[in-house]
Amino acid sequence: MGVQDDLPNVVDWTDEYDFGNPRNFSPGKKWGTTVHYGLVTFIVTFASSIFSTATEVTSESFGVSKDVMHLATALNVLGFAFGPLVFGPLSELYGRKTPLLLGLLVFCVFNIPVAVATNVETILVCRFVIGFGGAAPLAIVGGALVDLFLPIERGIAVCIFAGATFMGSIFGPIVGGFVTESYLGWRWTAWLTLIPGAVLWAILLLFIPETYGPVILKRRAWELRFATGNWALHAAVEEHRLELSDIAQKYLVRPIAMLCREPILALVTVYMSLIYGILYLFFEAYPFSFSAKRGWSLGVGALPFLSLGFGIVLGGAVVLLHLKLRYAKIYKADGKVPPEERLIPMIFGAVSLPIGMLWFAWTSDPDIHWAPQVLAGVPTGIGIMTIFIQGLVYIIDTYAQLSNSAIAANVFLRSWVGAGFTMFATSMYSKLGVAWASSLLGFICVSLIPIPVLFLKYGKAIRKRSRYAPFTD
Numbered sequence: 001m002g003v004q005d006d007l008p009n010v011v012d013w014t015d016e017y018d019f020g021n022p023r024n025f026s027p028g029k030k031w032g033t034t035v036h037y038g039l040v041t042f043i044v045t046f047a048s049s050i051f052s053t054a055t056e057v058t059s060e061s062f063g064v065s066k067d068v069m070h071l072a073t074a075l076n077v078l079g080f081a082f083g084p085l086v087f088g089p090l091s092e093l094y095g096r097k098t099p100l101l102l103g104l105l106v107f108c109v110f111n112i113p114v115a116v117a118t119n120v121e122t123i124l125v126c127r128f129v130i131g132f133g134g135a136a137p138l139a140i141v142g143g144a145l146v147d148l149f150l151p152i153e154r155g156i157a158v159c160i161f162a163g164a165t166f167m168g169s170i171f172g173p174i175v176g177g178f179v180t181e182s183y184l185g186w187r188w189t190a191w192l193t194l195i196p197g198a199v200l201w202a203i204l205l206l207f208i209p210e211t212y213g214p215v216i217l218k219r220r221a222w223e224l225r226f227a228t229g230n231w232a233l234h235a236a237v238e239e240h241r242l243e244l245s246d247i248a249q250k251y252l253v254r255p256i257a258m259l260c261r262e263p264i265l266a267l268v269t270v271y272m273s274l275i276y277g278i279l280y281l282f283f284e285a286y287p288f289s290f291s292a293k294r295g296w297s298l299g300v301g302a303l304p305f306l307s308l309g310f311g312i313v314l315g316g317a318v319v320l321l322h323l324k325l326r327y328a329k330i331y332k333a334d335g336k337v338p339p340e341e342r343l344i345p346m347i348f349g350a351v352s353l354p355i356g357m358l359w360f361a362w363t364s365d366p367d368i369h370w371a372p373q374v375l376a377g378v379p380t381g382i383g384i385m386t387i388f389i390q391g392l393v394y395i396i397d398t399y400a401q402l403s404n405s406a407i408a409a410n411v412f413l414r415s416w417v418g419a420g421f422t423m424f425a426t427s428m429y430s431k432l433g434v435a436w437a438s439s440l441l442g443f444i445c446v447s448l449i450p451i452p453v454l455f456l457k458y459g460k461a462i463r464k465r466s467r468y469a470p471f472t473d
Contacts, residue, residue, distance in 0.1 A: 009232040010239075011221040020220065022147045022211040029209065030148050036208055037141045038160045040100070040200050042168035044107060044134030047193040048076045049172030050179075051127065052283040052422075053298055054186035061186075062120045066426065069120075070284070072127045074419040077280060079131020081415030084139035084408055086132075089247040092404075095215035096144045101204055103136020108197045115190035130193075135411075138165070142396070142407060147211035152331055155323045155393065159316045162389045166279065166381075170309045173283050178299035254402070255409035258468055264398055264459065265406050267451050272391045273414035274448065275353070275384050277421035278441060282308065284425035289373070289434045294366050304374045311356070311381020318382065319345050319389050339397035340459040346390035346452040353383025354449070357442030364434035383445075387452075394455075398469050406468075 013021050025033075052073045059069040083103065090099035110129040117123045145157045180186045210216055214237035221235045258265050282305075291301030322345045330337045356379035363372040392407075399406040429437045455462070463469045 009230070009234060011217055011224060011233055011235050013217075020216060022209075022213065022216070023150070025148065025209070030153075033148065033208055033211065034145065034157050034160055036200070036203060037137060037144060038164035039196075040104060040137045040204070041141060041161060042164040042171075043193060043197050043200060044104075044137060045165050045168030046172045046175075047107070047111070047130060047134060047168075047197075048080070049073065049169045049280070049283050050176040050189045050193060051076070051172075051186075053173045053176035053287065053302060054180045054189055055284075057180055057186050058120075058123070064120055067423070070423055070426065071124050073280070073283065074422040075124055075128040076131035076134075077415055077422060078419040079128045079133075079415075080135045080138055080418070081412045083132045083135020084411050085251055087136040087139040088251050088404060088408055091140045091143060091212065092214075095210045095212040096140050096147070097204065097208065097210045100136050100140055101201065103133045103140075104197060104201045104204065106130075106133030107136075108133075108194050108201060111190045111194040111197070115187045115194070117187075138411060139408075142392070143404065144211045146396075147213060151337070152323065152328050155327065156320060158389060158393055159319055162385065162392065163312060163316050166312045166385060166388070167309055169279060169283075170305045170312070173287070174299075174302040174305050177287075177297075177302035181298045250405055251408050254405040255412070258399075258402070258406055259409040259413070262406075262466060262468055264455060264462055264466070264469070265395060265409065268391045268395060268455075269410045269413050271448050271451050272388055272410060273417040274444065275387050275391075276414040277417040278357075278445075279384060280418040281421040281425040281428075281441075284422065285429050285434070285438070288426060288429045289364055290370070293364070293434060294370060304377060307374050307377030308381045308384075309377075311378040311383075312385040313381075314378065315349060315382040315385025316389070318348060318386055337397075338460065339394055339463070340456050342390045342394040342397060343452045343456045343459070345386045346394070347449075347456065349383040349386030349390070350445075350449045350452055351383075352379045353387065354442045354445035356380030356383060357438055357445055361435045361438030361442060364438065390452075398459075398463060400470050402468050 017024060019025075022030075055066055055069040055072070058072070059066045062069075087099045087103055090102070107130055110126045110133065113122050113126045114130070117126070141161055142158070145154055145161065148154075149157050175192065176189050179188050179192065210219075214235065217235040218237055221233050221238070224233050225231050259269065260266070286304055287298070287301050290296045290304055291298060294301075326344070327337055327341055330341060356376050360373055360376035360380065363376060392410075395406050395410060396403040432440065
């Protein structure tokens with residue numbers, strides 16, 4: 001029946017092979033769920049950037065400045081900061097699936113007013129709500145992957161998740177550029193996010209299973225109470241009622257405290273926030289460099305994002321190669337791996353990123369052939385992907401049971417930075433020029449290279465003194 005021997009009325013897994021346990025789902029079920037989560041993440045990040053190419057057209061259409069229309073992208077990203085404050089707690093109360101359904105529904109519904117908007121205010125408000133709803137997978141999928149996988153497979157799953165996050169953001173302006181300048185017009189940037197979003201919502205509703213163990217056991221206990229007539233049967237999670245104060249502590253108070261007191265979380269979050277900001281800055285910088293300066297059309301001017309996307313794929317390959325050749329061997333030999341092992345690919349990315357940024361800067365002159373500047377996206381993409389993935393899993397490995405609080409702080413700060421970079425990107429590139437604006441960012445990236453190196457050397461000692469990181473080395 002699946003009850004604990006020492007606590008006969010507490011419903012638990014029948015044994016370690018219980019097929020109800022998400023860790024024991026079939027490979028097809030696990031990876032099918034993971035791919036679906038990846039597609040959902042892709043579409044919400046795709047939506048965050050697709051409108052960036054419609055800035056000029058909509059500013060002319062509604063008679064406002066471009067800075068006002070930049071808010072449509074910035075507010076969407078800002079919604080990513082606030083969504084986890086709601087969807088994170090909901091995922092612990094009701095499981096992963098229900099808040100994902102709710103968030104994706106909000107995301108889909110509020111694309112409709114954008115598509116038919118007759119004023120700027122409607123677009124800006126709804127774009128924020130779209131980001132708020134779209135934050136659900138960003139807040140929940142990481143936890144769902146922990147539900148499903150052990151560390152080695154989890155590394156592969158996180159690559160899919162992070163890759164989808166970045167590839168969605170990159171393909172947004174490419175598709176948006178061609179759609180905006182076509183007969184379809186800018187309004188179809190909303191329809192093209194609504195339609196696949198609605199399809200993914202239906203698939204989630206009908207086919208994707210719940211993965212949160214405590215909620216699965218709670219449902220099992222409910223079924224067993226009716227099947228056996230034993231009303232004392234219950235899941236362990238039902239013994240401790242989750243209060244509002246607990247939620248506030250986990251998702252508001254503790255994240256702020258950890259961000260202020262934990263050097264690992266603070267510095268890695270600052271680094272990841274810069275990476276996130278640079279990505280969203282590119283959505284303004286690339287069109288400025290290739291369309292405004294080189295005279296390319298809106299759609300063609302977004303094609304260099306493919307080079308960035310190729311770099312992101314290569315970055316994922318670097319992570320997987322490290323996972324297979326080194327990480328997996330250590331795990332199989334010792335049964336555990338120190339979190340600092342995650343930093344090796346991150347160091348590689350920390351060097352690759354400024355190389356790409358400075359390469360992009362110094363080949364941006366329109367008199368120089370376009371190919372070298374486009375190719376600069378490859379090392380940049382490698383750096384973005386490896387830093388982001390390994391930074392994320394380093395935080396998860398370091399803070400273990402408190403990783404939800406750590407990730408909440410990370411998502412909140414990086415979303416604010418992403419929104420801010422979107423707002424000043426065009427002004428920065430207009431005043432400094434492509435070469436100096438990109439060089440400035442490249443030099444900042446150079447200054448941050450020591451962060452993963454220092455944690456690789458001193459991370460163990462820092463964790464040993466931490467109030468929040470469990471030390472099991």
